[in-house]
Amino acid sequence: MQNEAIVRMNQCKNLDDFYDILFMVEDTLIKANSLVLKTRCPYFASMLSSDYNFSECQIKRGSSIRVEGVPKIFFQALVQYIYSDHFFIQRNNIDFFVKLLIFADYFLLPRLVDICSSYLKQFVTVNSTFSLLLLAQSHNAAQLERYCIQFISMNESEIYQTKSFHMFRLKADPKLYTAVMQKVNEEIDSSFIQISIANFQNKENKAAKLSEDTRNRKSSYGRRQPDSQTTQVEEEDEDETLDIDEILNASAYIYLEE
Numbered sequence: 001m002q003n004e005a006i007v008r009m010n011q012c013k014n015l016d017d018f019y020d021i022l023f024m025v026e027d028t029l030i031k032a033n034s035l036v037l038k039t040r041c042p043y044f045a046s047m048l049s050s051d052y053n054f055s056e057c058q059i060k061r062g063s064s065i066r067v068e069g070v071p072k073i074f075f076q077a078l079v080q081y082i083y084s085d086h087f088f089i090q091r092n093n094i095d096f097f098v099k100l101l102i103f104a105d106y107f108l109l110p111r112l113v114d115i116c117s118s119y120l121k122q123f124v125t126v127n128s129t130f131s132l133l134l135l136a137q138s139h140n141a142a143q144l145e146r147y148c149i150q151f152i153s154m155n156e157s158e159i160y161q162t163k164s165f166h167m168f169r170l171k172a173d174p175k176l177y178t179a180v181m182q183k184v185n186e187e188i189d190s191s192f193i194q195i196s197i198a199n200f201q202n203k204e205n206k207a208a209k210l211s212e213d214t215r216n217r218k219s220s221y222g223r224r225q226p227d228s229q230t231t232q233v234e235e236e237d238e239d240e241t242l243d244i245d246e247i248l249n250a251s252a253y254i255y256l257e258e
Contacts, residue, residue, distance in 0.1 A: 021048075022064035023079075025072045029064060032079055040082045042108040074103050081112050094123045098135060105139035117144035124151050126158045130168040133180065149180075153187040 019031035037044035047054055067075055077087040077100060089096075101116035117136070121144065124132055129148050136145035152159055159165055169177060 024064040024066045025075045117141045130164045
């Protein structure tokens with residue numbers, strides 16, 4: 001799979017010889033072929049079509065279209081994806097995939113939204129699930145929304161005690177809150193047996209861990225032990241979370257001009 005991606009990226013670079021359009025992103029000119037863009041991306045199909053009389057469709061060869069609101073790292077990833085179905089992962093963290101998902105939705109690339117959703121699933125935790133759920137609902141990420149709903153239904157007792165849930169209940173529109181909770185309850189009803197098994201397994205795992213901790217304390221009696229409570233807090237602090245307000249205001253204002 002990695003070799004295939006490299007081949008496609010190289011093919012993408014070779015198409016530079018056939019460019020007929022230039023984008024100025026930050027301080028960099030990015031070459032592209034208008035036919036490829038229009039064929040693969042509905043956003044560019046409309047923007048570069050003479051049917052809508054946008055100024056961008058009248059751009060002359062050698063001139064460039066300035067892109068505002070999209071950092072170069074993300075615009076390059078979008079163009080790479082449009083050309084090859086792949087993109088280089090510049091930063092494997094939650095912030096990168098959140099922003100790429102937002103831009104993918106803006107440029108009407110639903111499959112890229114799904115790819116970002118698949119990566120973002122690894123960052124869904126009891127603290128981040130409502131933030132990512134809001135992101136998914138705001139940017140047509142049905143796959144990520146479904147996963148968050150399932151995660152909430154499987155971990156509802158823990159999630160309902162988190163600060164992120166209380167902030168969601170406090171700040172979200174009442175209709176949105178009701179709709180989300182209805183989906184969660186429907187998921188709980190349809191997955192009752194699976195949730196019961198998961199809860200039973202969690203209890204067994206906690207009991208086994210408690211028993212192991214007790215044995216370790218007895219075997220290490222008299223030695224100085226690290227404060228388990230402090231360690232747990234530090235681990236929780238390392239958990240990557242997104243602020244509700246950041247998600248609600250996450251969509252950057254994007255425009256293109258000659």
